Amino acid sequence: DQQVKQNSPSLSVQEGRISILNCDYTNSMFDYFLWYKKYPAEGPTFLISISSIKDKNEDGRFTVFLNKSAKHLSLHIVPSQPGDSAVYFCAAKEGGTYKYIFGTGTRLKVLA
Amino acid sequence: NAGVTQTPKFQVLKTGQSMTLQCAQDMNHEYMSWYRQDPGMGLRLIHYSVGAGITDQGEVPNGYNVSRSTTEDFPLRLLSAAPSQTSVYFCASSPGQVDTGELFFGEGSRLTVL
Numbered sequence: 001d002q003q004v005k006q007n008s009p010s011l012s013v014q015e016g017r018i019s020i021l022n023c024d025y026t027n028s029m030f031d032y033f034l035w036y037k038k039y040p041a042e043g044p045t046f047l048i049s050i051s052s053i054k055d056k057n058e059d060g061r062f063t064v065f066l067n068k069s070a071k072h073l074s075l076h077i078v079p080s081q082p083g084d085s086a087v088y089f090c091a092a093k094e095g096g097t098y099k100y101i102f103g104t105g106t107r108l109k110v111l112a
Numbered sequence: 113n114a115g116v117t118q119t120p121k122f123q124v125l126k127t128g129q130s131m132t133l134q135c136a137q138d139m140n141h142e143y144m145s146w147y148r149q150d151p152g153m154g155l156r157l158i159h160y161s162v163g164a165g166i167t168d169q170g171e172v173p174n175g176y177n178v179s180r181s182t183t184e185d186f187p188l189r190l191l192s193a194a195p196s197q198t199s200v201y202f203c204a205s206s207p208g209q210v211d212t213g214e215l216f217f218g219e220g221s222r223l224t225v226l
Contacts, residue, residue, distance in 0.1 A: 006154075009152075032213040034213050034214070034215075036215075036217075041219075041220070042219060042220070043116070043202055043204075043217030043218050043219045043220055044155070044202070044215075044217045045217070046214040046215065046216075049213045049214065089154060089155060091155075091215075093213055097162075098143040098145075098160065098162055098206060098208060099157065099160060099168075099170065100145070100157065100204075100213075100215060101157065101171070102147070102154050102155035102156070102157075103154050104152060104153060104154035105154050105155075
């Protein structure tokens with residue numbers, strides 16, 4: 001019973017275009033949502049997060065959108081660069097705890 | 113800037129052997145956790161701790177033990193290794209203040225159980 005789902009295992013995008021990575025969740029008690037990027041043989045690194053009381057957060061080329069009614073969030077990368085090629089994990093934190101649940105990841109390939 | 117340090121980076125065990133994966137952080141973080149990463153399964157939470165002396169189970173705790181005697185260290189113990197525990201293990205920490213909710217990860221420990 002996965003509480004955080006990333007239904008697209010992989011995504012290919014042309015350099016300079018927008019990359020959109022999607023994530024769905026089932027637990028209404030999640031109060032924080034995060035995106036992590038992971039290169040092979042390295043630990044995940046934090047990209048951007050959003051509180052459940054907001055619907056958008058932007059940091060440079062990265063924007064996260066949260067749709068609470070649909071229990072859906074997305075990460076937009078504009079413009080996409082070859083160095084963005086990595087596995088992206090969506091994560092959610094349970095309210096009142098420090099328990100973080102991760103999705104299965106989406107492998108992004110940005111084509112030069 | 114050491115951050116989160118995991119040892120060993122690679123380990124091969126035989127079924128039934130025991131071992132401890134070490135995790136240390138030098139950021140005075142209250143929260144620490146262990147994840148395993150398997151193909152197609154993403155990162156799954158094994159155990160976590162919200163401070164010295166306090167631990168709790170995550171999504172996949174069976175076969176693993178943890179303790180938190182100091183703020184800095186959070187070792188993960190496999191008492192009797194099984195092939196199903198072949199995985200890459202990540203330790204993570206957080207200051208416990210949710211401004212960004214960021215978790216800081218170690219570089220991972222790759223474990224193979226034969």
